[in-house]
Amino acid sequence: MPRVVVDVMPKPEILDPQGKAVLGALPRLGFTGVTDVRQGKRFELEVHEVTDDVLAEVEKMAETFLANTVIENFTVRVEEK
Amino acid sequence: MRIGVVTFPGTLDDIDAARAVRIGGNEAVSLWHGDHDLKGVDAVILPGGFSYGDYLRCGAISRFSPVMTEVIEAAGKGLPVLGICNGFQILCESHLLPGALIRNDHRKFVCRDQRLRIENADTAWTSAFEQGQEIVVPLKNGEGQFIADEETLDRLEGEGRVVARYVEVNPNGSLRDIAGVTNQAGNVVGLMPHPEHAVEELTGSGTDGLGFFTSLVEKAFA
Numbered sequence: 241m242p243r244v245v246v247d248v249m250p251k252p253e254i255l256d257p258q259g260k261a262v263l264g265a266l267p268r269l270g271f272t273g274v275t276d277v278r279q280g281k282r283f284e285l286e287v288h289e290v291t292d293d294v295l296a297e298v299e300k301m302a303e304t305f306l307a308n309t310v311i312e313n314f315t316v317r318v319e320e321k
Numbered sequence: 322m323r324i325g326v327v328t329f330p331g332t333l334d335d336i337d338a339a340r341a342v343r344i345g346g347n348e349a350v351s352l353w354h355g356d357h358d359l360k361g362v363d364a365v366i367l368p369g370g371f372s373y374g375d376y377l378r379c380g381a382i383s384r385f386s387p388v389m390t391e392v393i394e395a396a397g398k399g400l401p402v403l404g405i406c407n408g409f410q411i412l413c414e415s416h417l418l419p420g421a422l423i424r425n426d427h428r429k430f431v432c433r434d435q436r437l438r439i440e441n442a443d444t445a446w447t448s449a450f451e452q453g454q455e456i457v458v459p460l461k462n463g464e465g466q467f468i469a470d471e472e473t474l475d476r477l478e479g480e481g482r483v484v485a486r487y488v489e490v491n492p493n494g495s496l497r498d499i500a501g502v503t504n505q506a507g508n509v510v511g512l513m514p515h516p517e518h519a520v521e522e523l524t525g526s527g528t529d530g531l532g533f534f535t536s537l538v539e540k541a542f543a
Contacts, residue, residue, distance in 0.1 A: 250423075254468065255494070257424040305385070308378055308414065310421045311468065 242290045243319040244298050248307045249280035280312075290318050322347045322537050325362035327392070327408075329354040329383050333370030334405065334517060341517035342366065345534025354386040364401035364445070364537055365392055367408025369461075369515060379422065379464050380410035389415060401445035401537060402509045406462055409501070409511035418502055418511045419477065420469030425462065426494025434526040435460035435514050436488040437500050441481050444507040448540045449532035456529035460492055460514040467495040467502070467513065477502055484510055 250256045256278050263277040283306055287294050298316050307314040324342045326349055328335045339349035350362050354372070359365065373382035383389060389411070396402045396417050404412040412418045425431060436457050439450040450456070469477070474497055477483055484501035491498050493513070501512035516530025 253470075254423065255426060255466075257426060257428045261428055305381065306377070308381065308421055310413070310419075311423060 241286050241288065243321065244285045244287055244290065244295070244316060245319050246283040246285065246298065246302045246306050246314055246316050247280060248283070248302070248312050248314045249278060251311060251313055254311050281306075284319075322363040323350050323361070324348070324534075324537070325350045325352040325359055325365045327352045327354060327365065327367050327388055329370070329372035329386065331371040331374050332368055332407070334368040334515065335370070337515075338366050338368040338405065338517045341520045341530070341534045344520045345531060346538050347534065352388055354383065354388050357387045357391055359388070359391050359395060359400075364403070365395070367392070367402065367404040367411050368517070369406030369408060372407055372411065375407075375464075378410075378414065379407060380412075380414040383407075383411045384414040393417060396504075396509050399506060399508050403446045403533065404509075404511040405515055405517060406465070406513055409513055410464070412509060412511045417509050418504055419473050420467055420502065422464055422513070423466050423468055424464045425466050425492070430461070430463040431465070431492045432459070432461040433490075433492060434458070435490070435492060435500075437485045437514060438488050440483045440486055441503060441507075443481075444484055444503045444510050444536075445540060446510045446533050446536050447484055449536040455488060456516075456519075456532070457526045458514045458516045458519040458530045459526055462493060462513055465493040465495065465513045467493075467499045469496065474499075480505070485512060485514075 259277040259279040302314045326339045342349040442450045442452045487498040516533040519525040519530030
């Protein structure tokens, strides 16, 4: 069954406290060289088939529900298996 | 007046809110998230808590519950709606109020008696206060940082839609110290601190929160 992936990320101008917490933990664990971390969400949607209609539906889903477009951006893509 | 208090799965402060409603001289009516029914109430309170476990985003799932369909429609027609804490988050997710609430800037849960300044005493829920009056009520949140883009913030300030502002300490990084906002009509108010926990001398930080529960009656008989 094909899969559509929706990635949701906090907008660049929005403070991301979770990403900052991860960034702060990295050097404590001995990982160096990372200058910034942003944390987002990934949704994997299994669908019967990928059509323009299905993708439009997913787009609508992401816009109204999966992401809050006041604070987050999202991308929709089909994952090849 | 009959004021509905909505219970979602994960709601925490519905009992306290209903009690505050009664102490404020109103009748409290329990509303259930799964019902398409406001039971003919004169106003609605969305109380604090962790509705739907805060899954996805705080308030994101509650916003699509059957009762919220009714609340959103009725709010558009002028029904007074007060969202406290998680209720504020639900109102933002519903787009009844602008902006959003994200994790506190310092990343820790905060629980304290918080001083606020009432910036707008003309809303359905704040008319019992004086403009500029300072009150102290409990505040408890992990995701209470109010944010919006600069244009929205300027508009809110310009239209007098900042209802309450944090004084002395900004406990969660909210932009421009905003603790509560209202919609254009002034019937929908969202507030991060908890006035329902400050309505009796016996518990809490005093009785400064009572005004949020007496305003409707005062307005009705004014």
